Amino acid sequence: MFEAAELGRKISRDEFDAMAPELRTELLALQQQLRQADFPVIVLFAGVDGAGKNETVNLINEWMDPRWIVTRAYGKPSDEERERPEFWRYWRDLPPKGKVGLFLSSWYHRPLVDRVYGKTTLAELDENLEQIVHFEKALADEGALILKFWMHLSEKAQKKRLKGLEKDPMTAWQVTKTDWEHYCLYDKFTSAAERLIMHTSKGHAPWQIVEGADSRYRSAVVLQALKDAITKHLANREAVKKVNAEIKGKAAKGKKAAAPDALVSQPSILSSLDMTQKLEGPDYTKALQEQRARLAHLYHVAKEKGVSTALVFEGWDAAGKGGTIRRLTNALNARDYQVIPIAAPTEEERAQHYLWRFWRHVARAGRVTVFDRSWYGRVLVERVEGFCTEEAWRRAYGEINDFEEQLTQHGIVMCKFWLHITSEEQLARFNSRGQIEYKKWKLTDEDWRNRESWGLYEQAVNDMVERTSTSNAPWTLIEANSKNLARVKVMRTVADALEAALGKAAKIKKK
Incomplete structure (x- = not known):
């Protein structure tokens, strides 16, 4: 699965500098349109340690207006979070309509790490992933645009990247003992990641694997994908709005006919009560x-x-x-x-x-x-x-x-x-x-x-x-x-x- 992300693709500085002004301008313009839209944009970053996830998130915040961006990164759950269901903290942090949410170490992190360290079986991993599929589908069905980027490095490239970060006093803090532990388990992470991506890459929330060795290349891929996806989703939501307005108009004309008298007059579960x-x-x-x-x-x-x-x-x-x-x-x-x-x-x-x-x-x-x-208002009064x-x-x-x-x-x-x-x-x-x-x-x-x-x-x-x-x-x-x-x-x-x-x-x- 990851061979295509280990080809050593690069973009020169001149090429990147030539494309950057137009792309940045387009992203800012789209962000202004998005502020009036009826959906949020949810962007997840996962992948190999050192593959540029943090740098890419920083660049998005730099190129776009950070006032309309929600950035969240997760570590171990706090006492407050452990006392609630796992997804509570993710629901709490979802961006509202009109904003972009950037997520690091999100709902994929715990299932992946637990499987690599043998804390869960393959069946348990699949169960965790199925829950994630339901979560993302619920968001997408309400209109959310979900983008997921797996930032990849070959084993050799990861080692080179971690060593390079350690040598620079300005970036040495980014490399932890855990990063090297994960490096030693590279094959296990790759195997679990393949299963994760195959199980959860759906039409409503697809994964895109990005080669992370060259910073300019990965930045260009992610930013261009973000621009294209928002452009397309804005157009699609406008079409959906028109269709829904037509349906609502027809329903309003014949509201009482929405449920035929023959159906309404049938005994219900309530009629069985004494x-x-x-x-x-x-x-x-x-x-x-x-x-x-x-x-x-x-x-x-x-x-x-x-x-x-x-x-x-x-x-x-x-x-x-x-x-x-x-x-x-x-x-x-x-x-x-x-x-x-x-x-x-x-x-x-x-x-x-x-x-x-x-x-x-x-x-x-x-x-x-x-x-x-x-929440039953959705199937009662709203219905x-x-x-x-x-x-x-x-x-x-x-x-x-x-x-x-x-x-x-x-x-x-x-x-x-x-x-x-x-x-x-x-x-x-x-x-x-x-x-x-x-x-x-x-x-x-x-x-x-x-x-x-x-x-x-x-x-x-x-x-x-x-x-x-x-x-x-x-x-x-x-x-x-x-x-x-x-x-x-x-x-x-x-x-x-x-x-x-x-x-x-x-x-x-x-x-």
Whole structure:
């Protein structure tokens, strides 16, 4: 695979100086266009130590306007990062739309090094790489331009490069003991790198192998590739915008026809719930006290063990999410939980992938995060109201499952609740809110408008549960016509999940 990058290609100083002014001007002009674009540019640099990755990143920052460039390089994870899923730090650092992100030692570094040092098997390497493929595809599907450069040197050229850097007092600091250790494992790195590139070079995120021995040659290749890719992507995104606008226009004309009456009228998973159930009086008081005490105990054990909890609340307007969340958090210490109310995205959030704003709220070890509405807005309100394309909400099921799998694989306990009420109960609660001064603010024109799409939302909920209720992150459907029943059932479900995750530790302390 790497033979073509060991040919000794060079560009003379005169040739490079002749092409540089025009290329630099074009890149700066493209950067100004990019600032108004609806996508970010993500550029990854990986490869052989000493092949010019750092120098190339420095040159891009020099030639282009660094105010619109995000540069990130990663070392060993900090305590804060280790307490979260591995990809948290990468999601956190993604550039917003209109900017360029340059990444060194990024999400490929750990899987590659672990394989070379025998910490993982080939099967585990492939599993890690498959996760990366999903990550990059999710970004590309939302419009991101992803460029990946593997900077290569032959074994002989790498040795010469490292020795040359060491001899110069100005650059000697760049060569570390680890660089020489990696040099001694050159063949293993090459073998693992070939597998990595073959597995992850996709149409949406291709690798380009760059011969790194000559600084002017590698610079010209990377900068020209960057210019060509941005030019092409700008044109492609304009075409996509026009198509999406046409689709959205057609959908708006016949919005109610988006889901045929025959389909909407079919029984959904929600229709199987027994909405007559109630919990009243002393029975409710006793059950609430028992589950609150149980949850308080389990939460303290989880905190000691560094086990985090993520709770997702979705449901109809006026279904009682807020009241249920308040009862639940009464069992917790205010220092250890955070309630994240999700509304329409802010300008900052709209400039990122839709999952970015949820990744940034993933808590440290031992904390509880409560999402009052969540990432499921993509397959609920955005689907029904036409705020995203059908292609976008359909692929979101897989993206959401992947996101939640990363959380639960890290050890986070996840509970997802849909609070269900009947249409009649919702109407009664709306009317009641209108009569109470301190609750009037909760009732909006949008709430009334959403009632008109009840059937469409019910079908969307059915599809959501069907496609995202997994063994590691199941949905719990709550019969919330009775607020008391809903509060106790939610608390019991969270306690059960914590007890299952903590196992013997929780039961021993309980005795």
